[in-house]
Amino acid sequence: EVQLVQSGAEVNKPGESLKISCKGSGYSFNTHWIGWVRQMPGKGLEWMGIIYPGDSDTRYSPSFQGQVTISADKSISTTFLQWNSLKASDSAMYYCVRQDRGNWFDPWGQGTLVTVSS
Amino acid sequence: QSALTQPASVSGSPGQSITISCTGTSSDVGVYNDVSWYQQHPGKAPKLIIYDVRNRPSGVSDRFSGSKSGNTASLTISGLQAEDEADYYCSSYTTSSTWVFGGGTKVTVL
Numbered sequence: 001e002v003q004l005v006q007s008g009a010e011v012n013k014p015g016e017s018l019k020i021s022c023k024g025s026g027y028s029f030n031t032h033w034i035g036w037v038r039q040m041p042g043k044g045l046e047w048m049g050i051i052y053p054g055d056s057d058t059r060y061s062p063s064f065q066g067q068v069t070i071s072a073d074k075s076i077s078t079t080f081l082q083w084n085s086l087k088a089s090d091s092a093m094y095y096c097v098r099q100d101r102g103n104w105f106d107p108w109g110q111g112t113l114v115t116v117s118s
Numbered sequence: 119q120s121a122l123t124q125p126a127s128v129s130g131s132p133g134q135s136i137t138i139s140c141t142g143t144s145s146d147v148g149v150y151n152d153v154s155w156y157q158q159h160p161g162k163a164p165k166l167i168i169y170d171v172r173n174r175p176s177g178v179s180d181r182f183s184g185s186k187s188g189n190t191a192s193l194t195i196s197g198l199q200a201e202d203e204a205d206y207y208c209s210s211y212t213t214s215s216t217w218v219f220g221g222g223t224k225v226t227v228l
Contacts, residue, residue: 008127035217044121044222045156045164045207061216062119095163103152103211111163 002053004034004096005110011115012086019082022096022113029077030054033099036070036081039111040092049097053077086116122147122208122220129226131167135196138223140208141189146218148189152211153185155193158222167206168193195225205225 007021015091024032049060053072061071069082081094094112097105123141126182130136140147140155147153166175168184171191181196185212191210208220 016156016172035218044205044211045219046121047217047219050217061214100169101168102170103216103217104154104166105152105209106166106169106175108163108165 001108002098004098004107006033006109006112007018007095009113011117014086014088015110016086017082017084018086018114019080020094020114021080022109023076023078024098025077030074034072035099035105037095038092039095053079088116090114091116094116098116111118119145119212119214119216119218122210122218124208124223127224127226129228130198131197131199131228132153132223134198134201135194135223136198136205138193138225140191140193140220142210142218145214146210146212147186147191149185149213150211153184153186153191154209155206156209158207182219198227200227
């Protein structure tokens with residue numbers, strides 16, 4: 001079974017750094033792009049960016065370029081989403097998604113809730 | 119890039135059919151057949167229900183169907199059931215080699 005399992009919920013203070021993870025299993029990790037999607041409380045889905053674990057080729061939405069860093073460690077089949085200095089407005093649910101054979105996303109991780117509050 | 123445009127809400131009675139529109143531009147929906155749809159129940163992760171405009175993944179009910187005309191894609195739910203009450207999002211690949219989602223549509227079963 002193809003699965004994406006994300007790290008647990010986080011509570012951090014503004015200005016702190018944070019790295020959340022997404023581990024893939026049940027498929028060839030290196031040959032599928034993995035993306036990240038933000039969902040702010042009560043709001044819709046926003047595509048943040050995507051990485052190809054095989055060579056770490058990465059693309060970002062203009063809205064998120066420079067705000068986050070997406071990386072991958074293919075030795076442990078895991079991708080990461082990182083912030084250097086969190087803001088309260090980064091509080092949201094974050095999903096990792098696998099780009100399937102075409103330009104769609106399946107499956108989705110279970111989500112990681114990030115709360116940034118002083 | 120701007121989000122694709124979806125109606126905020128659509129409602130229907132059990133057994134009826136409803137259609138959700140998803141309007142983009144000539145840089146996304148209008149130029150690619152890479153439109154997908156996702157269903158999200160409260161507190162759950164989204165789930166793929168339509169890919170490549172009109173294809174259903176294995177296990178998805180055939181009551182869900184997709185289509186596209188010009189810059190607008192559509193999702194139709196026929197024989198509406200209580201379990202279909204959820205949020206629905208469209209997505210499209212873009213000419214910038216990125217993806218964009220719609221703002222989401224809340225479906226209510228009356």
